[in-house]
Amino acid sequence: MNNSGEHTNIKKILIIGGVAGGATAAARMRRLDETAEITVLEKGPYVSFANCGLPYFISKDIQRRSSLLLQTPEGFFSRYRVDVKVNTEAVEIKRDEKIVVARTSSGDEEISYDKLLLAQGGSPVVPRLPGVTSEHVFKLWTIPDMDRIHAFIEEKKPVHAVIAGGGFIGLEMAEALSARGIAVTVVELAPQVMILMDAEFGAMIKNGLEERGIQVKTHVGLSEIRSNSVLLSDGSILDSGMVLLSVGVRPELKLAKAAGLEIGTSGGLIVDETMRTNDPDIYAAGDMVEITNKVHGRKVRIPLAGPANRQGRIAATNILGSRMVYRGALGTSVVKLFNSTAASTGLSEKAAREAGFDVGVSYLFKDNHVTYYPGGRPLALKLVYDKKTARLLGGQAYGEAGVEKRIDVLATALHGKMTLEDLSELDLAYAPPYNSANDPLNLAAFVGLNNITNFSPLRTPSETLDELRHDGGIILDVRTLGEQSKAPLHNALLIPADEIRDRIDEIPKEKTIYILSKDGFLGHTTLQILKANGWTRVFNIAGGYLAARWVDGWCFHK
Ligand SMILES: Cc1cc2nc3c(=O)[nH]c(=O)nc-3n(C[C@H](O)[C@H](O)[C@H](O)COP(=O)(O)OP(=O)(O)OC[C@H]3O[C@@H](n4cnc5c(N)ncnc54)[C@H](O)[C@@H]3O)c2cc1C
Numbered sequence: 001m002n003n004s005g006e007h008t009n010i011k012k013i014l015i016i017g018g019v020a021g022g023a024t025a026a027a028r029m030r031r032l033d034e035t036a037e038i039t040v041l042e043k044g045p046y047v048s049f050a051n052c053g054l055p056y057f058i059s060k061d062i063q064r065r066s067s068l069l070l071q072t073p074e075g076f077f078s079r080y081r082v083d084v085k086v087n088t089e090a091v092e093i094k095r096d097e098k099i100v101v102a103r104t105s106s107g108d109e110e111i112s113y114d115k116l117l118l119a120q121g122g123s124p125v126v127p128r129l130p131g132v133t134s135e136h137v138f139k140l141w142t143i144p145d146m147d148r149i150h151a152f153i154e155e156k157k158p159v160h161a162v163i164a165g166g167g168f169i170g171l172e173m174a175e176a177l178s179a180r181g182i183a184v185t186v187v188e189l190a191p192q193v194m195i196l197m198d199a200e201f202g203a204m205i206k207n208g209l210e211e212r213g214i215q216v217k218t219h220v221g222l223s224e225i226r227s228n229s230v231l232l233s234d235g236s237i238l239d240s241g242m243v244l245l246s247v248g249v250r251p252e253l254k255l256a257k258a259a260g261l262e263i264g265t266s267g268g269l270i271v272d273e274t275m276r277t278n279d280p281d282i283y284a285a286g287d288m289v290e291i292t293n294k295v296h297g298r299k300v301r302i303p304l305a306g307p308a309n310r311q312g313r314i315a316a317t318n319i320l321g322s323r324m325v326y327r328g329a330l331g332t333s334v335v336k337l338f339n340s341t342a343a344s345t346g347l348s349e350k351a352a353r354e355a356g357f358d359v360g361v362s363y364l365f366k367d368n369h370v371t372y373y374p375g376g377r378p379l380a381l382k383l384v385y386d387k388k389t390a391r392l393l394g395g396q397a398y399g400e401a402g403v404e405k406r407i408d409v410l411a412t413a414l415h416g417k418m419t420l421e422d423l424s425e426l427d428l429a430y431a432p433p434y435n436s437a438n439d440p441l442n443l444a445a446f447v448g449l450n451n452i453t454n455f456s457p458l459r460t461p462s463e464t465l466d467e468l469r470h471d472g473g474i475i476l477d478v479r480t481l482g483e484q485s486k487a488p489l490h491n492a493l494l495i496p497a498d499e500i501r502d503r504i505d506e507i508p509k510e511k512t513i514y515i516l517s518k519d520g521f522l523g524h525t526t527l528q529i530l531k532a533n534g535w536t537r538v539f540n541i542a543g544g545y546l547a548a549r550w551v552d553g554w555c556f557h558k
Helices: 020-032 051-058 073-080 143-156 168-179 199-211 254-258 305-319 349-354 403-415 420-425 440-452 461-471 481-486 521-532 544-548
Strands: 012-016 037-041 082-085 089-094 099-104 107-112 115-118 122-124 160-164 183-188 215-218 222-225 229-232 237-239 242-245 249-251 282-284 289-292 333-337 340-346 359-367 378-386 392-399 474-477 492-494 513-516 538-541
Touching (some): 012 020, 020 073, 020 082, 020 305, 073 082, 160 237, 168 199, 289 305, 349 359, 349 392, 378 403, 392 420, 403 420, 403 440, 461 544, 521 538, 521 544
Parallel strands (some): 012 037, 037 082, 474 513
Antiparallel strands (some): 089 099, 099 107, 122 249, 222 229, 229 237, 333 340, 378 392
16 A cells, blocks of 8 residues: 555566656655665666756855765665665666666666656767867766866866857856856857747847856857867867867667657657656656647657656656646746846747747846846846737746746746736735836736737837838837937937927838837837827837847947
């Protein structure tokens, strides 16, 4: 009988992989059933280590290496009576016999199971390049990887490092290596860093890194790694005493494929909502599985720690006979980049368009709290929604304070399938040191509602450029003279917002007008004045100059 009082015949449970999904599942299983025999096979030397913390040991933010080791095999046994076999690799699953072949340095052993849980994670992609196996080339995935990097820096004291890949691990490591006094260049094949965010956020992040002395090269890859330099695909050569490869993660599927388990269209192992594979006695969790994206309902891979832990918990529960379903994830993520934070949840604008939504976008550029209280820090927020239904689809934020709070609130709203109207009504905490009376999310929802009701129709900076090419419209630049002179835009009609009523006759009525203000706010006010005076084809450029400056095709001269 399990601890929920239900009868199960499960005696032997075997788990392959002993970190996020696997370790969580093992602990949960013991809490659910005091009698089951639970064994974990882990091919590495450590069980349950904090892989997300590895960059912070390199940076020396985390000083004690031991704090990354969350459990030991001995600790697991004494607390949970779970048999953890480290340095033990599962090399074959014999499904017919319900046996796993486990390999150690002293030979192979066959271990039988009633139920098997695969929690093997993924492995970092290593591109085939000349020089890639050199001693000064690293990946960061495990504690031994971290130890190697740390020892190399201590011993060889490299002056320059090249990081291939501008995803979150690459960028966290850019900060970490920079904290160790190393001059870092990030090389990214895609047109932007943080490819899951929209291009303007990639550009803001790149700019923020460059301000911190990190060189960022996009649209370019590594071609060859040499002893003290790298050759890039554009023919240039960079000094580099060490190279970190951080170019993606592949799900670890060799065993599963060989055992005939089904792989899905996204490239992950197929599981049902109980985390069961096509074999009723084999479950899976974590980076290796494909799951449902909660916004568009398609199958995706979301290799992140939160989903892996929750999937492990749910798989454990189902394996032991109770029922718990996993409905999918939003892909909510956050990354610290020096004194800034970038975070996102749900669909980016580009992902929402690819998924076929009628996409609307609001931007908000505000301080994280009222400006009259000292210490406010700038925050850039983008909200993505469906114009037809007003349903929220996703959001992104970047700034120095309050970023993750907005994204977590938005993630909650997405989970609840909320609309712009719901978000506009959210009653969020406010006092001057923390917020404004309307949270930036409330305001972004107001902007979205004004857009979809056509009260204040928006065009994104990219849409504006596209439409201008076809409709012969004009940009009306209503920024203050000071704002215009710092970043002038040629070929625009310049009338500061405060002069619009007096100079309204200068604005052609027969043309489509796209209003550019600093951040969209005075654009909204100007639009109402024009509408009241008979203009019919007039749009506010979403996010104004502060969004457009990061968008390809917009050219503000300095
Ligand atoms: C440097 C770094 C930083 C990260 N930062 C974040 C972060 O800030 N936020 C976030 O959400 N996510 C982060 N992640 C991702 C997160 O760690 C993973 O999504 C999560 O660990 C996946 O859990 P998992 O159980 O699927 O796989 P893992 O935790 O990777 O565990 C899989 C284990 O299975 C073992 N294994 C594989 N095959 C076998 C086999 N045949 N036999 C025995 N053992 C096997 C592996 O050795 C491995 O230890 C980070 C990852 C890294 C590497």
